Amino acid sequence: MEEAKIIETNIEENIPEKSMKDMVSEIHKALEDSKTKKVKLPRKARVKKRKLRKGWVGALIIDENKNIHGEKVKIEGSCFNEKNGLYHTADGKDIFWFDGKFPIILQPSWRRSPIRLGTTELTEENNTKSQTYIKARMLADVIKVKSKGGSIILWLVIGAAVLFAINYFMGGSA
Numbered sequence: 001m002e003e004a005k006i007i008e009t010n011i012e013e014n015i016p017e018k019s020m021k022d023m024v025s026e027i028h029k030a031l032e033d034s035k036t037k038k039v040k041l042p043r044k045a046r047v048k049k050r051k052l053r054k055g056w057v058g059a060l061i062i063d064e065n066k067n068i069h070g071e072k073v074k075i076e077g078s079c080f081n082e083k084n085g086l087y088h089t090a091d092g093k094d095i096f097w098f099d100g101k102f103p104i105i106l107q108p109s110w111r112r113s114p115i116r117l118g119t120t121e122l123t124e125e126n127n128t129k130s131q132t133y134i135k136a137r138m139l140a141d142v143i144k145v146k147s148k149g150g151s152i153i154l155w156l157v158i159g160a161a162v163l164f165a166i167n168y169f170m171g172g173s174a
Contacts, residue, residue, distance in 0.1 A: 041099075041104065044058075045072065045104060058104040059073045059107050060107065073105075078091055079136075080105075087137055094114040
């Protein structure tokens, strides 16, 4: 019994008494610290499942004046084209996932290849390895497919000739 009384007195002596006001202020500070805003991906850079299957990803473009804007780009042949006409290269190692849902690429506008985190490639190196891909993509974009308007006119002329021939040989008056 004497040991229990000694332990109880030691425990009571070690716990400092706090006022209710101090305890409420501690809880309030803890709640304020937990209120952090989440960073949201711009809507223009969000790519859903349907476009993702077709090769589209979101690109966060970093301009020279340190502004960041987002857009959707389609990767074809290891290259993609921005809305302002600049071509860049990309492969699967450059793609990050925002919140595990949206694929994005971090692309500085002054470089040809996107930023790769986790490597020592953040230095400004010579990006000549990507020139062949960019040249091929530019040539593919320059070559235009012939419009089908000429073939429609040809079929109309042939159809008119056939109708004229049927009318002429069936004894119609020409």
